[in-house]
Amino acid sequence: MNMQASGLSVFRGHRSSFRDSRHVVSHPVAIVTTMSLQTLSPSRAGDFKTCPQLFKFRAIDRLPEPTTIYQARGTTAHLALERLYDLPAPERTAERLYELFRQAWTELRDNEEYLELFEDSDAERRWGMESMALLGNYFALEDPTEVSPLHRELNMLEQLDGMAIRGILDRIDETADGDLVILDYKTGKAPPERYAMGAFFALKIYALLVRKRTGRTPIEVRLLYLNGPTMYRLGIDDSKLDAVERAVRALWDRIDQAIAEERFPANPGPLCDWCSFKDRCPAWARSPET
Numbered sequence: 001m002n003m004q005a006s007g008l009s010v011f012r013g014h015r016s017s018f019r020d021s022r023h024v025v026s027h028p029v030a031i032v033t034t035m036s037l038q039t040l041s042p043s044r045a046g047d048f049k050t051c052p053q054l055f056k057f058r059a060i061d062r063l064p065e066p067t068t069i070y071q072a073r074g075t076t077a078h079l080a081l082e083r084l085y086d087l088p089a090p091e092r093t094a095e096r097l098y099e100l101f102r103q104a105w106t107e108l109r110d111n112e113e114y115l116e117l118f119e120d121s122d123a124e125r126r127w128g129m130e131s132m133a134l135l136g137n138y139f140a141l142e143d144p145t146e147v148s149p150l151h152r153e154l155n156m157l158e159q160l161d162g163m164a165i166r167g168i169l170d171r172i173d174e175t176a177d178g179d180l181v182i183l184d185y186k187t188g189k190a191p192p193e194r195y196a197m198g199a200f201f202a203l204k205i206y207a208l209l210v211r212k213r214t215g216r217t218p219i220e221v222r223l224l225y226l227n228g229p230t231m232y233r234l235g236i237d238d239s240k241l242d243a244v245e246r247a248v249r250a251l252w253d254r255i256d257q258a259i260a261e262e263r264f265p266a267n268p269g270p271l272c273d274w275c276s277f278k279d280r281c282p283a284w285a286r287s288p289e290t
Contacts, residue, residue, distance in 0.1 A: 042202035
């Protein structure tokens, strides 16, 4: 079955979820953080590793960022994939997944952050068709009729040596041998394999949280990139998680120090062109004319 073609065809004729857009200023998803760094998520930790100034803009200043069509796609796709596993195994088909995506977007599209995403209903419809074609790739990565998730969208907050680390796990499976596997869905493009290790940063922290809560060490973490499609897998053991905990501790201490000193240096590079805050970043401030 050609999932991409099927995704496009099943979308046609379903206009109720992609009607004319409305217009209002969008707002960012709230970030849970305090100046004393009471909690830290893998996302904000990743921001600090990438650019301390970016961390400050998001976690300290909490500046608004425009919501993108890619973020909307990711949120809606995650919700559809979560709900796919509410269905009996034989019903977990591509057609049902497309239906779940349409239903999810119907629920989400009137949220304030999404109201001005599209110029018109045609743009919204094209986005929906592209999104469902991407969702069809999921079936090239897994057979959902053979999957029985242990947890989905698991919200975790654990204390690790005085650090409060939080995260939301897309899915945890238990193998036939009783081992735990953590999976993360990605709607963005997969990085080249030689750069994939950095993409496991959040999943390794999630594995650390699971070990803390359950006393069980996950055997593997997996990144499922729908845009490809590509699956990357990484084996996990206690020695790796011990190293992750040390790295998180070092990063926590660096952030604490940055907060105390009010020092968040920018890290200019190619990613700056994708940053919402480039126009106000000190690294890109124009020199005053003389």
